Amino acid sequence: MALQWIKSYSSYHWQLVQINQTCPSMQTIKCGVPQGSILGPLFFILYINDLPRAFKLSKLLLFADNTSISFSHSNPKYLENVLYNELLNIDVWLRCNKLSINTQKTNYVIFSPSQRRVNHSFTLSFGGQPLAQSTVTKFLGVFLDERLTWKHHINFVC
Numbered sequence: 001m002a003l004q005w006i007k008s009y010s011s012y013h014w015q016l017v018q019i020n021q022t023c024p025s026m027q028t029i030k031c032g033v034p035q036g037s038i039l040g041p042l043f044f045i046l047y048i049n050d051l052p053r054a055f056k057l058s059k060l061l062l063f064a065d066n067t068s069i070s071f072s073h074s075n076p077k078y079l080e081n082v083l084y085n086e087l088l089n090i091d092v093w094l095r096c097n098k099l100s101i102n103t104q105k106t107n108y109v110i111f112s113p114s115q116r117r118v119n120h121s122f123t124l125s126f127g128g129q130p131l132a133q134s135t136v137t138k139f140l141g142v143f144l145d146e147r148l149t150w151k152h153h154i155n156f157v158c
Contacts, residue, residue, distance in 0.1 A: 009033065009039065010031075010032070010033050010043070012028075013028070013029040013032075013034060014026045014027065014028060014029065015027055015029055031098055041064065044065065045062075045064075047097070048062065048097075048099075051067070051090075051093060054089045054090050054092070054093035055069070055086055055089060055090070056085070056086065056089065057071060057082050057086065058070060058071035058082065058083070058086045059071070063140060068139060069083075069086060069090075071083060071086070076110075076118050076119075076120035076122070077120060079110075080120070080122050080123070080124070083108075083124055084124065087124065087125070087126050090126075091126060091127055101126060101127070103126050103127065103129040103130075103131060106126060106131055106132075107131060107132045107133065107134040107137065108122070108124055108131055108132075108133055108134065109133070109134050109135065109136070109137045109144070109145075109146050110122060110133070110146060111144070111146055111147075111148060112146065112147070113147065113148070114147045114149075136152045143156055
């Protein structure tokens with residue numbers, strides 16, 4: 001009974017997109033759950049529960065629909081190579097699970113102490129799209145800067 005209920009909840013949905021005054025025919029949505037539904041977030045978490053298995057060396061933090069990847073190493077070239085391969089792994093996982101990532105909202109930060117500047121130019125991409133390197137990122141409501149000084153977060157709070 002429960003399996004039939006879940007199947008009916010996630011099947012037979014339709015969508016209609018209106019462009020100006022034109023409404024083409026309704027289209028069947030082949031996967032997913034209704035946006036704004038009560039059970040949508042729970043089903044999403046269950047759906048992506050095996051995502052961490054796509055990673056070999058880096059750590060993954062999932063929070064709702066936000067995902068952060070972290071990896072630490074003292075050799076910048078090795079760090080870049082590992083992240084390159086990890087991004088390839090997640091790209092395969094996403095395509096297999098019919099999900100996509102918004103590369104315009106995706107960035108990376110290279111954290112290092114002030115006394116140890118990284119003298120390496122990183123080039124990371126995802127699905128053929130270059131990822132932007134940032135000096136500050138918001139992580140679970142806290143702003144973290146590349147030197148871990150807390151200055152940006154303190155200024156934001158003040």
